[in-house]
Amino acid sequence: MTEAERPPQELLPGLGPESVEDLYDRAPCGYLVSLPNGTIVRANRTFLDWVGLDADALVGPTRFVDLLGGGGRIFHETHVAPLLALQGTVRELDLDIVRADGTAFPALVSIVRMEGTDEVAAHHRITVFDASQRHQYEAELRRARATAEASEEQVRAVATTLQRSLLSGGITSGAGFHIETRYRPAYDTLEIGGDWHDAFFLKDRTTVAVSVGDVVGRGIAAACAMGQLRAALRAIATSGVGPARVLEHLDDFVERLPDAQMATIAYAQIDTATGAVRYACAGHLPPLLVDAEGVATYLWEGRSRPIGLVPEARPEATATLVASGRMVLYTDGLIERRVRNIDDSLDRLARSAATGPAGEGLPALGDRLMAELLADEDHRDDVCLLAIEREAG
Amino acid sequence: MGVAERNNVITRGRSGAQPMVFAHGFGCDQSMWRLVAPAFEATHLTVTYDHVGFGDSDLSAYDPVRYGSLQGYADDLIEVCESLDAGPVVFVGHSVAAMIGVRAAIARPELFDRLVLVGPSPRYIDEDGYVGGFSAADIDGLLESLDRNYLGWSSAMAPVIMGNPDRPELGEELTNSFCRTDPRIASQFARVTFLSDSRADLAKLRVPALVLQCSDDAIAPLAVGRYTHEHLAGSELVVLEATGHCPNLSAPEATTAAIASYLAP
Numbered sequence: 039m040t041e042a043e044r045p046p047q048e049l050l051p052g053l054g055p056e057s058v059e060d061l062y063d064r065a066p067c068g069y070l071v072s073l074p075n076g077t078i079v080r081a082n083r084t085f086l087d088w089v090g091l092d093a094d095a096l097v098g099p100t101r102f103v104d105l106l107g108g109g110g111r112i113f114h115e116t117h118v119a120p121l122l123a124l125q126g127t128v129r130e131l132d133l134d135i136v137r138a139d140g141t142a143f144p145a146l147v148s149i150v151r152m153e154g155t156d157e158v159a160a161h162h163r164i165t166v167f168d169a170s171q172r173h174q175y176e177a178e179l180r181r182a183r184a185t186a187e188a189s190e191e192q193v194r195a196v197a198t199t200l201q202r203s204l205l206s207g208g209i210t211s212g213a214g215f216h217i218e219t220r221y222r223p224a225y226d227t228l229e230i231g232g233d234w235h236d237a238f239f240l241k242d243r244t245t246v247a248v249s250v251g252d253v254v255g256r257g258i259a260a261a262c263a264m265g266q267l268r269a270a271l272r273a274i275a276t277s278g279v280g281p282a283r284v285l286e287h288l289d290d291f292v293e294r295l296p297d298a299q300m301a302t303i304a305y306a307q308i309d310t311a312t313g314a315v316r317y318a319c320a321g322h323l324p325p326l327l328v329d330a331e332g333v334a335t336y337l338w339e340g341r342s343r344p345i346g347l348v349p350e351a352r353p354e355a356t357a358t359l360v361a362s363g364r365m366v367l368y369t370d371g372l373i374e375r376r377v378r379n380i381d382d383s384l385d386r387l388a389r390s391a392a393t394g395p396a397g398e399g400l401p402a403l404g405d406r407l408m409a410e411l412l413a414d415e416d417h418r419d420d421v422c423l424l425a426i427e428r429e430a431g
Numbered sequence: 432m433g434v435a436e437r438n439n440v441i442t443r444g445r446s447g448a449q450p451m452v453f454a455h456g457f458g459c460d461q462s463m464w465r466l467v468a469p470a471f472e473a474t475h476l477t478v479t480y481d482h483v484g485f486g487d488s489d490l491s492a493y494d495p496v497r498y499g500s501l502q503g504y505a506d507d508l509i510e511v512c513e514s515l516d517a518g519p520v521v522f523v524g525h526s527v528a529a530m531i532g533v534r535a536a537i538a539r540p541e542l543f544d545r546l547v548l549v550g551p552s553p554r555y556i557d558e559d560g561y562v563g564g565f566s567a568a569d570i571d572g573l574l575e576s577l578d579r580n581y582l583g584w585s586s587a588m589a590p591v592i593m594g595n596p597d598r599p600e601l602g603e604e605l606t607n608s609f610c611r612t613d614p615r616i617a618s619q620f621a622r623v624t625f626l627s628d629s630r631a632d633l634a635k636l637r638v639p640a641l642v643l644q645c646s647d648d649a650i651a652p653l654a655v656g657r658y659t660h661e662h663l664a665g666s667e668l669v670v671l672e673a674t675g676h677c678p679n680l681s682a683p684e685a686t687t688a689a690i691a692s693y694l695a696p
Contacts, residue, residue, distance in 0.1 A: 075647075075674035075681070101674075103649055108565055109572020112625070113580070115650045115676040116458030116526070117610055123680035124462060132579040 068166030074151070076101035076162075085166055090138035102164060105135045107142070118149070122162070126151040132169065144173040197258070201229040204265035208237045214310045214429045215246060218404040222412070222421040224256045224371070231420035232260030232301075233369045234268045240278045246310055247275050250367035250424050251303040252322065260420075263297035267345075271305070281305050281318035281340065282354040288320075289349045301345045304367045306337075308359055313428055315365070318354040320345050323370060323384070326391055330362035330430075334388040362430045364400070366391055371419035372411050387411060400427045432489055434514045438480040438507060439487040442515075444472035449544065450515050451475040454508060456526025456550075457624045459610045460486025463525060466683035470691070475521070480511055482528075484616035493616055501527070501627050505534035512542040519544035521694060525679055526550050526650065530629040536638040546640040547690050550676050551659050552651040553629040561630070564652050570625045577617050633662035640666040641693045643678070643686065650676040667693065 041049060062069060068085030072078045078100050086093060089105070103114045110133050121128045127150045134142040146167040154160035210217050223231040232253035240247055249271055253264045267288065274287045284305055292298040304325050306317035317325060317337055321344030324336040340355030359365055366387075373383040390410050394403055404425055412421065434440060441461070444451075451471050453464040461479040468477045481488040482504055497503040508531055512520050521544055524532040529551030536543040555563045556570070612620075640663050644656030653670065660668035669689045673682035 107572050108569025109574070109576050111649050112565070112569065112573045113576035115648075116456070117580075119675050120459050120463060120677055120680055121610055123677065124465070133576065 067168075068145070068164075070102065070164040070166065072102050072162045072164060074160050074162060076103050078102060079161070088137075088143055088166075088168065089135060095138075102162075107134055107136055110134055122149060122151055135166065144169040146172075198229055201261060204261060204268070205230055205234060208235065209239065209246070210237070212239070212246065212310065215308070216400050216427045216429070217246075217248070218400045218423075218425045218427075220404050220408050220421070220423040222371075222408070224418050224420045228258065228261065230261050230264070231256050232264050233371065233420040233422035234264050235367070235422050235424040236268055236272060237424065237426070238272055238276065240307060241276055242278060244310060245278070245307050246426070247272075247305070247307040248365075248367060248424055248426055249275075249303060249305045250322070250369060250422055251301055252369045252420070252422070253298055253301045255297070256420060259297055263295060263301070266295055267292070267298045267301055267303075271303070275305070275307070280354060281307065281316050282352045285318055285320045285342065285345065285352045286349065288345050292345055299346050303345060306365065306367070308365070308426065308428070310428065313359040313361065313363070315357040315359050316354055317357065318342070318352060320352070323368065323373070326366040326368075326388060327357060327359065328364045328366070328391050329360050332392045332394075334392040336384065336388070359426075359428050361428055364391075364403070364425055364427045366407070367424045369420065369422040371421035372407070372423055374419075375414060375416050377416065400425055432492060434507075434510045437483060437489045437492045438511055439489075440478060440480040440511055440514070442476055442478050443468070444475050444477040446476055447517075448474060448476050450478050450512075450517050450520040452478045452480070452508070452511060452515075452520045452522050454480065454522070454524045454528035454531060455482065455485070456524070456528045457620055458526075462486070463677065463679055464523075467523075467679045467687050467690070470687040476515075476517065478511070478515065478520075482620075483507060484620065485612055490613065490616075493613075495619060498616075498619065498623065500623060501531055501534055501629070504528075504531045505538065508532065508535040509539050509542065512539070521545050521547065523547040523549065523690065524551075526552075526676065527624040527627070530627065530632070533629060533632055533636055533640075537632060537635045540637050543638045545694070546636075546638055547643060547693065548640055548659065549643045549679060549686070550645060550648055550651045550656075551642060552655045553633055553659055553662075554627070555625045555650075561658075562652075562654055564650070564655065565625065570621070573621055573625065574618055577614065577621060630662070633659065634664070636663055641690070642666055642668045643689055644668060644670045645673045645675065645678050645682075646670055647674040648676050669693070 047053060063083040065082060065084055068088055069082040070078055070085060071080040078097055081093060081096050086096065103111055106114055118128055118131060129148045131147040133145055133147050135145050137143050146169045147164060149162050149164045152161050152163060208219065217237045219235045223229060225231065232255055235250050237246060237248045251267065253260045253267060270291045271284060271288060275284045285303065302322035303320045304322040306315055306325060308315050318340040320342055324338050327335045327337060337357050340353050342352040373387050374380065375383060390407055394406060404423060407423060453468050455461050455463045460481045464479050468479055471477050483498060484490065484493045519542060522532045529548035530553060532546050536546055552563060554561060555565045556567060557563050642656055642660045644653060646653065656668065660666050671678050671682055671685050671689060673685060675681050678686045
C-alpha cells in the first residue's frame with residue numbers, strides 16, 4: 039500500500055481529534071478570536087509568546103485595536119474596521135503590534151468576519167504572521183533603492199557635465215561676423231549625440247573655421263567618438279593646413295578610433311576681412327550660401343567620401359561669403375525624411391533659408407529653420423545647425 | 432467639469448423634499464453611508480458625495496493647494512449645497528467631515544438648516560491641557576501605516592470582485608473603490624485631518640447641531656465629544672452605545688434612530 043492509499047490517521051499516528059486544540063495553540067502563526075467590537079476572547083500560545091502577554095492580561099480586557107500603536111490605531115479605525123464591516127475580510131495588513139515590553143512586533147494580519155450561527159455569535163478570526171525578517175529585507179531593499187537612486191543621480195550629473203564639455207568652446211562672434219548654433223539630440227535623456235558643430239580662429243587670428251559633422255550611430259558611444267573627432271579636427275586645422283589636409287589627417291586619426299570611422303564632415307574656413315571661403319565636404323551634405331539678396335546656393339564642390347580607412351588625396355574648393363551673406367552648415371537630421379528624396383529636402387531647406395522676413399536676425403533664422411524643417415520629422419535623429427553671417431561693409 | 436462629476440454627487444429619495452447631505456471622513460468614501468442614508472429616502476432628498484481624491488471623484492481635480500486645508504473641502508461642500516438649489520440642507524458629517532461642515536456652515540449659514548456631527552473632533556493632538564487623544568508621533572505612525580499598506584491595498588483589494596453573500600445589499604463594486612486612494616492624496620488628507628485645529632471655529636457656528644458620540648471611540652473619545660458639545664452653543668449631545676469610530680457601519684440602526692429623532696418635528 040502506498041502512502042497515498044493509506045488513511046490519513048495512519049500516516050501520522052497520534053494526530054487525533056484531541057490534537058486539534060494543539061494545532062490551534064501552537065500553530066506557526068498567531069491566532070486570535072475577537073468579538074465584532076474587537077474584544078479579544080481567545081488567543082493561541084504562539085501569539086501570547088510573541089507579544090509576551092499572559093492570556094489573563096489579553097483575553098477579556100483587551101481589544102485588538104489596543105494592541106496597535108497610535109498610528110496603527112487610527113489606521114485600524116479609519117480603514118480596517120470599515121472594510122471589515124463592508125466586505126467581511128481584510129488581508130495582509132502590515133501593522134506593528136506593541137509587545138508587553140513596549141517594543142514593536144512587525145506583523146502581517148488577516149481578519150475574517152464570521153456571521154453568527156445557532157451555536158456561536160458573530161465574531162472575528164484574526165491570524166498574525168511574524169513579518170520581522172520580511173521587514174528587515176524590505177528595509178534593505180529601501181536602502182538599496184535609495185543608494186541606487188543617489189548613484190543614478192550622480193551618473194546623470196557626470197554625464198551631463200561630460201556631454202556639455204564635448205560640445206563646448208566654440209566662438210559665437212568676432213570682428214565682422216556672428217555665429218548661431220542649434221542642437222537637438224535624438225534622445226531626450228542625453229544632451230548630445232553623434233552630431234557636432236564647432237567654430238574657432240585659426241592661428242592667424244583673422245580666419246574663422248567652422249565645422250559640422252556627424253558620427254555614425256546615436257547615443258553615448260557616438261557622442262564620445264564625436265568629442266574626439268571634433269577636438270582632433272580643431273587641433274589639426276588651427277595650424278592652417280587647409281580643408282583638404284585637415285580631412286586627410288582625420289583619415290589617419292580615425293584608424294585608431296573605429297567608432298568615428300565613416301563620419302561625415304563639412305568644414306570651411308572664412309577670411310572675415312575679404313569673405314574668401316575655402317571648404318571641403320567628406321560625405322557630408324553641402325553647405326548653403328545665402329547672399330544679401332536672399333539668393334541661396336549650395337556649395338557642391340570639394341566633395342569626397344566619408345572619413346575612413348583608405349587614405350587618399352582629398353579635394354577642396356573656394357567660394358565667397360559676401361557682406362551680409364550667410365552660410366549654413368547642418369546635419370542630415372535637419373532635412374532628411376524617409377518619404378522624401380534628398381533633392382526635395384535640399385530644395386526645402388534652400389527655400390526656407392531664402393524666404394525669411396525682411397531684416398530677420400541670425401538667431402531668428404536659427405529658430406525658424408529648426409521649427410520649419412523639423413515640423414514634419416518622421417523619425418528621431420540628432421539634429422545640428424550652424425549659421426555664420428558676415429557683417430555688412 | 433461640474434460639481435456633480437467632480438465630487439461624484441449621488442442623489443436619491445424624495446425629490447422636492449429637504450436635502451440631506453452626507454459627507455464621509457478620512458479613510459474611505461461615501462459607501463460609509465450605505466447603511467444609514469437609505470433610511471431617510473422616504474422623507475428627504477438624500478445626497479451622498481466623495482471628497483475630491485476619494486472614491487469615484489474626479490482625481491484630476493485634486494489640487495494639493497486647494498486641498499491643503501479643511502477649507503478646500505468646506506468650499507466643495509458649499510458648492511455641492513449650492514448646486515442642489517433646494518433650500519437649507521441637513522448636513523450629516525462623519526469624523527473630519529463634521530468639522531468640514533462646521534466651517535462651511537460658518538461661512539454660509541443660509542445654506543444649512545441643521546448639522547449632525549458623527550464622531551467629531553476639533554483637534555486630534557493633545558495640547559496645553561486639551562486632550563485630543565493623539566501625539567504628533569502617532570500621526571507619523573499613521574502616515575507610516577498608510578505607506579506600508581499601500582501596495583497591499585492595491586493588489587489585495589483592486590482586482591478581486593467579491594460578492595457579499597452575507598450582505599448582498601452591499602453589492603460587488605465596493606471592493607473595487609472602497610478605501611482605495613492615491614497614496615499621495617491619502618497622505619496629504621491624513622496630515623490635513625489630523626493636524627487641523629478647529630477649536631476656535633466652534634464658537635462661531637450659528638446653525639443648530641447634534642453631536643453624535645460613540646461611547647467607546649478610539650479616534651474621538653467621549654471627552655472630545657463633550658468638549659465639542661460644550662463649545663457649540665445650542666448643540667445637543669447623544670451618546671451611542673457603540674464601539675469604534677464608525678457607528679454608521681457598526682451601529683447603523685442606532686445611528687439612524689438618533690438622527691431621525693433629532694430631525695423629528
